[in-house]
Amino acid sequence: MGQWTKVCSLATLPEGACKTVECGTKVVAVFHNNGALNAIDDFCPHMGASLSGGHVEDGCVTCPWHAWRFRLTDGAWADNPRIRIGSYPTRVVDGVVEVEVE
Numbered sequence: 208m209g210q211w212t213k214v215c216s217l218a219t220l221p222e223g224a225c226k227t228v229e230c231g232t233k234v235v236a237v238f239h240n241n242g243a244l245n246a247i248d249d250f251c252p253h254m255g256a257s258l259s260g261g262h263v264e265d266g267c268v269t270c271p272w273h274a275w276r277f278r279l280t281d282g283a284w285a286d287n288p289r290i291r292i293g294s295y296p297t298r299v300v301d302g303v304v305e306v307e308v309e
């Protein structure tokens with residue numbers, strides 16, 4: 208069981224927005240997309256770009272450097288789902304978005 212980390216108030220993470228949060232040694236990007244809150248590593252395994260500024264479409268974020276695409280729901284690389292980055296549970300408690308990282 209991991210530790211829940213506060214990200215921000217839900218009011219400051221509107222549909223289409225993304226926030227990052229440090230969770231121990233990780234930086235996690237939390238996306239509000241299609242009514243869901245999805246949290247994945249803010250780190251592209253290709254060359255280390257931040258994914259938080261990437262374009263989101265069809266449930267995937269596109270890395271801003273070389274366009275690798277990752278599914279928001281599970282961190283899988285869209286072109287080869289055997290490769291995946293970390294994805295994490297989210298919840299909202301009293302209007303505050305939280306992410307659980309082990």
Ligand code: FES
Nearest residue numbers: 251253254270273
């Ligand atoms: S750093 Fe993300 S695709 Fe190259």
